Structure formats: C-alpha cells, structure tokens
Amino acid sequence: MSTTLITNIGELTTNVGGASAPGDPCGTLRDAAVLVVDGRVAWVGPADEAEDVSSRFARSTTREPSVVERGSEATETKRVDAGGGAVIPGFVDSHTHIVFGGDRADEFEARMTGTAYAAGGIRRTVAATRAATDAELRARLAGFVAELHAQGTTTFEVKTGYGLTVDDEARLARLAAEVTPEVTFLGAHVVPAEYAERREDYIALVVGDMLDACAPHSRWVDVFCERGAFTPDESRRILDAGIARGLLPRVHGNQLGPGDGVQLAVAVGAASVDHCTYLSDADVAALAASDTVATLLPGVEFSTRQPYPDARRLIDAGVTVALASDCNPGSSFTSSMPLMIALAVREMGMTPAEAVWAATAGGARALRRDDVGVITAGACADLVLLDAPTRVHLAYRPGVPLVSRVWKDGAELTPA
Structure with a gap:
C-alpha cells in the first residue's frame, strides 16, 4: 500500500460544491491536509487532524499484525510539508x-x-x-x-x-x-x-x-x-x-x-x-x-x-x-x-x-469525468502544489513558473 500525507496546506482548492457554489466555486479549505492512498484521495480535512486520521487509516487497513511488526512494508506514510503553499487539482x-x-x-x-x-x-x-x-x-x-x-x-x-x-x-x-x-x-x-x-x-x-x-x-x-x-x-x-x-x-x-x-x-x-x-x-x-x-x-x-x-x-x-x-x-x-x-x-x-x-x-x-479536477475522497490523486500562498497568484503573477510539485494518481511527477 502506498500512502502520502500532504499537510500544512495554506489554501486547498477542492472544487467540492461546484461552479454554482455562491462566492466560492473552488470549495476552499484553509490550513488543510490531504491523505493519498494507492493513487486515490482517501481523506481531506484540517491539518491539525491529519496525523490522527493517517494513523487511524493505517491501523484500519492493516490486516496482519506481522505486517505492522515488520514496519513500513504496508503502512509507512510519506509526509510532504506544503510549507503554507496552495494546492489545487491537476x-x-x-x-x-x-x-x-x-x-x-x-x-x-x-x-x-x-x-x-x-x-x-x-x-x-x-x-x-x-x-x-x-x-x-x-x-x-x-x-x-x-x-x-x-x-x-x-x-x-x-x-x-x-x-x-x-x-x-x-x-x-x-x-x-x-x-x-x-x-x-x-x-x-x-x-x-x-x-x-x-x-x-x-x-x-x-x-x-x-x-x-x-x-x-x-x-x-x-x-x-x-x-x-x-x-x-x-x-x-x-x-x-x-x-x-x-x-x-x-x-x-x-x-x-x-x-x-x-x-x-x-x-x-x-x-x-x-x-x-x-x-x-x-x-x-x-x-x-x-x-x-x-x-x-x-x-x-x-x-x-x-x-x-x-x-x-x-x-x-x-x-x-x-x-x-x-x-x-x-x-x-x-x-x-x-x-x-x-x-x-x-x-x-x-x-x-x-x-x-x-x-x-x-x-x-x-471530458465527462468526475474522478479528476476535484480533490475529494475517491478522486484520482492528481494534485499540484504552488509556490504561492493562493491560487490567485496564477493570474496575479503571469509567466512565473509557480508549479512546484505535481502528483498524478498519487505518483510524483516533479520531485522536489
């Protein structure tokens, strides 16, 4: 099992709620975290709950005590500190x-x-x-x-x-x-x-x-x-x-x-x-x-x-x-x-x-897809970390390469 926890996200664009959401089509969360398991988003929520959620998830998905005792084969979680940057869907x-x-x-x-x-x-x-x-x-x-x-x-x-x-x-x-x-x-x-x-x-x-x-x-x-x-x-x-x-x-x-x-x-x-x-x-x-x-x-x-x-x-x-x-x-x-x-x-x-x-x-x-373009449980873990505190910077700083890290189906395409 592959698990990644991205935490310390200053602004998270989930797109949950859709374009009709009054005032915020992007379903914005602040001080957020995202847990990715086997290429899919498993959990989205407050950063201060991330470690507990990650631990509970690891325990609930471990079937054999021997696996836990052997260490990281199935349950080790890769941790990524977003440094207060914004995360958006790919x-x-x-x-x-x-x-x-x-x-x-x-x-x-x-x-x-x-x-x-x-x-x-x-x-x-x-x-x-x-x-x-x-x-x-x-x-x-x-x-x-x-x-x-x-x-x-x-x-x-x-x-x-x-x-x-x-x-x-x-x-x-x-x-x-x-x-x-x-x-x-x-x-x-x-x-x-x-x-x-x-x-x-x-x-x-x-x-x-x-x-x-x-x-x-x-x-x-x-x-x-x-x-x-x-x-x-x-x-x-x-x-x-x-x-x-x-x-x-x-x-x-x-x-x-x-x-x-x-x-x-x-x-x-x-x-x-x-x-x-x-x-x-x-x-x-x-x-x-x-x-x-x-x-x-x-x-x-x-x-x-x-x-x-x-x-x-x-x-x-x-x-x-x-x-x-x-x-x-x-x-x-x-x-x-x-x-x-x-x-x-x-x-x-x-x-x-x-x-x-x-x-x-x-x-x-x-493209008639509901598994991409959003960051919510069950969606493909296609994520972009910006070298900026908010998504506004994509328009505010045109021509500047703000894309810092990219994950496709949970696999990082642009390692730091």
Missing part, C-alpha cells in the same frame, strides 16, 4: 492537438504584422505530419507530455486531424492512445488538398474507412464546423457516424465568426463545444439549457489577435465553462494552463476562482 486540458510534425512560426510572425488567421494553414501541418516517422512523432509527443506535466496538467485530451488519410489518422490515434485515454478522432479537421474538388469523396472516407480505423483507439469524435472547414450538414453526418460507432461527440464551433456549431453541439448532446468566440443570444440560451460545456481557448485569441470570448456573459447565463490550451502549431502553440487562467481573468471577465475551476473541474466536465 489541470484538465480538454483540447489539444499535440501529435504533429513541422512548425508554423512563420505564420505567427505574419499574423503579428497584419495577416489574418485562416483555417487553411492546417494543411501545411498535415504535409509535415505525413512526412514524419512514428519515432519522430512519438518523441515529440513525449516532449509535449513532459511539458504539460511540468506545468501542472495531469489529464489531457489529444486529437488526430493532421494525417487526413486512413493510415495517417489511425497512427495518430494510436500514438495518442499511448499517452492518454482521452483520444479524439478529428478526421474532419479540414478537407485535404488532394480532395479539394472531391469534398463528398473525402466525407465518405471520414465516415467510412477512416472512422473504422480510428474508432478502436478513440473515445471521442470531433468536427471543425466552420467556414473553410465543414458545413453544419456535413458536420452532423460525421458526428452521427461517430456516435453510431460508440464515440462521444464534441465540436469545434463559432471560432471565426457566427455559425451553427453551438446549436449543432447541443442538438447532438456533445460534451463540449470549443472556441465559442462569436455567440448569439440564442447560442448562449441553448448552452445554458443543456449539459454541453463551453470550452474557451484564450491561447488562440492571444496568438491570432481575434476578439476574446465573453466568459462573463456565459457564466452569468448559467453555462458551464471550461478552459483549455488548444495547443497546436498554428493558432495556439502553448501548453500552459496557467497562461490560460491569466488570460481568462485579464481578458474574458472571469474571477481567479472561476478561471481555476474552469481549468480543472470545468475541463473534467468537458
């Missing part, structure tokens, strides 16, 4: 595109001198990804995973979408599945160049052989329902095919302008609709009346100089909001969830507590 990044080849720094430079962002740049990454070997893609993916972990992200989704052939999409799904269970089939990212004059043939491929090849490695199906990508009717056909194969739907929508992505997502019962930059009153009302999460991706607006989504409008309407990085080589080449929090607070009208909740529990809801 970030849940519910939208990434981190299996790819190539680089598009020149596009970023061009945007910074006035060139407008358009979806067509995706095809450049498709060409580079197709040219990369499995070993090259796997090594690069491992680097991104290490980057995520170092910044406090313990759960993350990964999309395909940079292969756009049956074999290439299948290998991206397979590689992604090596690092996360949250794999999304995104064959409907754009229509590849070789099908530019044969859209219907490509859509038939996506809902046929490509879906067949990717579904065994995927949990989700996604579609870019946007001008320059896929129409609402095409998007619905693709999502329906994925659902028929047992995949859960999610949607890219309303990023480049007003559109039908949000309404489509709600209609098919999607777990989330991501971007939500341009919303009508009807879109907001539809989201508020549904279980579909509005996942906001402020790294995109930072990188493309588009208007930021209005998180305040969504939250005040009762919509569940998540934050994610959309880490990708074209429109948001950052994996930093702390940066997403800072941007959400500075540019999107969120309070620091709302932003932290959205980057943890909100992301979990966007």
Whole structure:
C-alpha cells in the first residue's frame, strides 16, 4: 500500500460544491491536509487532524499484525510539508492537438504584422505530419507530455486531424492512445488538398474507412464546423457516424465568426463545444439549457489577435465553462494552463476562482469525468502544489513558473 500525507496546506482548492457554489466555486479549505492512498484521495480535512486520521487509516487497513511488526512494508506514510503553499487539482486540458510534425512560426510572425488567421494553414501541418516517422512523432509527443506535466496538467485530451488519410489518422490515434485515454478522432479537421474538388469523396472516407480505423483507439469524435472547414450538414453526418460507432461527440464551433456549431453541439448532446468566440443570444440560451460545456481557448485569441470570448456573459447565463490550451502549431502553440487562467481573468471577465475551476473541474466536465479536477475522497490523486500562498497568484503573477510539485494518481511527477 502506498500512502502520502500532504499537510500544512495554506489554501486547498477542492472544487467540492461546484461552479454554482455562491462566492466560492473552488470549495476552499484553509490550513488543510490531504491523505493519498494507492493513487486515490482517501481523506481531506484540517491539518491539525491529519496525523490522527493517517494513523487511524493505517491501523484500519492493516490486516496482519506481522505486517505492522515488520514496519513500513504496508503502512509507512510519506509526509510532504506544503510549507503554507496552495494546492489545487491537476489541470484538465480538454483540447489539444499535440501529435504533429513541422512548425508554423512563420505564420505567427505574419499574423503579428497584419495577416489574418485562416483555417487553411492546417494543411501545411498535415504535409509535415505525413512526412514524419512514428519515432519522430512519438518523441515529440513525449516532449509535449513532459511539458504539460511540468506545468501542472495531469489529464489531457489529444486529437488526430493532421494525417487526413486512413493510415495517417489511425497512427495518430494510436500514438495518442499511448499517452492518454482521452483520444479524439478529428478526421474532419479540414478537407485535404488532394480532395479539394472531391469534398463528398473525402466525407465518405471520414465516415467510412477512416472512422473504422480510428474508432478502436478513440473515445471521442470531433468536427471543425466552420467556414473553410465543414458545413453544419456535413458536420452532423460525421458526428452521427461517430456516435453510431460508440464515440462521444464534441465540436469545434463559432471560432471565426457566427455559425451553427453551438446549436449543432447541443442538438447532438456533445460534451463540449470549443472556441465559442462569436455567440448569439440564442447560442448562449441553448448552452445554458443543456449539459454541453463551453470550452474557451484564450491561447488562440492571444496568438491570432481575434476578439476574446465573453466568459462573463456565459457564466452569468448559467453555462458551464471550461478552459483549455488548444495547443497546436498554428493558432495556439502553448501548453500552459496557467497562461490560460491569466488570460481568462485579464481578458474574458472571469474571477481567479472561476478561471481555476474552469481549468480543472470545468475541463473534467468537458471530458465527462468526475474522478479528476476535484480533490475529494475517491478522486484520482492528481494534485499540484504552488509556490504561492493562493491560487490567485496564477493570474496575479503571469509567466512565473509557480508549479512546484505535481502528483498524478498519487505518483510524483516533479520531485522536489
């Protein structure tokens, strides 16, 4: 049995109570402690009760007196002094595109001198990804995973979408599945160049052989329902095919302008609709009346100089909001969830507590998970210790590496 006791936590963000909790969506505890047993949270409570609780738990779970007499084999508890720092759940990044080849720094430079962002740049990454070997893609993916972990992200989704052939999409799904269970089939990212004059043939491929090849490695199906990508009717056909194969739907929508992505997502019962930059009153009302999460991706607006989504409008309407990085080589080449929090607070009208909740529990809801994004008995022990007294510092000190230690399923990823 593996046991860790983290005590002397100045501020603990549990997220118990949820976004609807008046004044404190983060379920804050002060002077707190957390007991972790075999990768799960076993107890959360006041620091001054921690030692007694730990001892009682050890006694109650020891079945053989001989084990106790032998010492630490089953009952020794590793103790971590948080030094008065803040502890939050590991970030849940519910939208990434981190299996790819190539680089598009020149596009970023061009945007910074006035060139407008358009979806067509995706095809450049498709060409580079197709040219990369499995070993090259796997090594690069491992680097991104290490980057995520170092910044406090313990759960993350990964999309395909940079292969756009049956074999290439299948290998991206397979590689992604090596690092996360949250794999999304995104064959409907754009229509590849070789099908530019044969859209219907490509859509038939996506809902046929490509879906067949990717579904065994995927949990989700996604579609870019946007001008320059896929129409609402095409998007619905693709999502329906994925659902028929047992995949859960999610949607890219309303990023480049007003559109039908949000309404489509709600209609098919999607777990989330991501971007939500341009919303009508009807879109907001539809989201508020549904279980579909509005996942906001402020790294995109930072990188493309588009208007930021209005998180305040969504939250005040009762919509569940998540934050994610959309880490990708074209429109948001950052994996930093702390940066997403800072941007959400500075540019999107969120309070620091709302932003932290959205980057943890909100992301979990966007993935339909209740075992991550919270710190409560029974949840995965995915924890982040900040080198700061409160979570507010994630927005208050943007760009400063405040993540001190990270645990995933109770195992420390970033030892002190």
